[in-house]
Amino acid sequence: MEESYVPLLLMRHNRPLRGVMIDRQPWVCAKEFGLLMGHRHPERICRLMDDDQVRTVIFCTRQGDAGPVQVLSESALYRALCRFSHPENRSLRRWLTHEALPALRDAWEHRAQEPKRTLMA
Incomplete structure (x- = not known):
């Protein structure tokens, strides 16, 4: 967990699914995805995945609180x-x-065109 990310909120049937782009790849919250699938224990979905399919990151919200997800x-x-x-x-x-995934990619491409700290120096 090196960086914190501001997730994009996607909605399906009044249920949220937060997603981010990490290294040009879409990633979504595991627990929220499990709830969308109707899984009885959405927190257990990560147990079935390989190490390269699951990460723990920090999501920053507008309220200022951050937590590992x-x-x-x-x-x-x-x-x-x-x-x-x-x-x-x-x-x-x-x-x-x-x-969902095209919206996530489009939002990331829009942010990628913004000035970067290294370019302003």
Whole structure:
């Protein structure tokens, strides 16, 4: 956990899913993704993933509080969807593929064009 990240809030059926871009790759909050999938114990999803599919980062919120959060990579999202088959997961996969992850990438590209500290020096 080196840096803190300001997550992008994505909403599906009045449920939040916070996501960030780390090293040009989308990562989302593991617990919130588990709740979206309807998993009984969303905190356990990380146990099934490989080490490179899970990270612990710090999310900074607008209220100023920060806390460590486990996040899943894009490959971990699809692995979880395959592992926990449920009829709703098909539409969840479509939402992730066509709306959520592109929105996350677009928001990151917009921030990437802003001036950087190293360029201003």
